[in-house]
Amino acid sequence: MRQNPARRAALLDGAIEVLAREGSRGLTLRAVDARAGVPKGTTTNYFANRAELLAQVMTRIQERLTPGETQIADTMREKPSAELVATLLKQLLGRMRADRSSWLALMELRLEATRRPELHAELTRFFTAQLDANISFHLDGGLPGDRTGVILMYLAMVGLIVDDLTVPDLLAPHSVDKLIDELARRLTGTGPDA
Missing domain, CATH: 1.10.10.60 (Homeodomain-like)
Known part of the structure; x- marks a missing residue:
């Protein structure tokens, strides 16, 4: 090769x-x-x-969508709070919007994995590692919330990103930034319904 x-x-x-x-x-x-x-x-x-x-391709998508160390370091200078979590989630959405092709390719791989067991196993390992890294980043960074809250944020953001990139008119009547702010408040245990 x-x-x-x-x-x-x-x-x-x-x-x-x-x-x-x-x-x-x-x-x-x-x-x-x-x-x-x-x-x-x-x-x-x-x-x-x-x-x-x-x-x-999965590894290359990860490379393309992972923020630079400088960006993360700059963001993480802020005091751990629901607002910081919201900022991180908004940055995530921004990266997905900026590299729409990577996100759509990843969605295609998810669909293909439903038909190909070997790809399913590889994709499961890939996403498990990503989720575990996200949980560790959140908890090790002293951000508010717990493991379950991070998993719920992951699930909510996947849904938000899918809709934002595939049917953006669905969310057009709503402020995505305000939805992310509220998501962060509720799932970190700092919102009114926490």
Whole structure:
């Protein structure tokens, strides 16, 4: 297998765009070559098969959607509070909006995993690691709330992001920022209904 990291990243980015625009059925090694603007057969030189490509796409999506250390460090200078949690959730939504293709590709992988047991196992490991990291970040950062609250925030934000990116008119009559503020207050135990 070839080891040019820039070319590999370009191919993975191409695969993300194909998934986002055409769905998992449109994801072929040839389609990735075309989207990445490389000669035919290039993807085959980097990935043994489609399954290997899909597994590495998940890692590339994580790289693309993970905030920079400087951004997190700047945000975490604030005193732990429901407001800080809301800020972190709004930043999360902002990253998803800025890289809509990555989020949509991840949704396609979720759907594909319902039909492919090997991908289901890989995706389950991937999301379990992500959720565990989110819980640790929250609790280790001294943010208000408990493990269950973090899991509920995760579930609520997944739903909010899905609707925001796929049917934005559904949430248009509501202030998403205010919804996130209220979500953070209630699930950290600092809101009126906590």
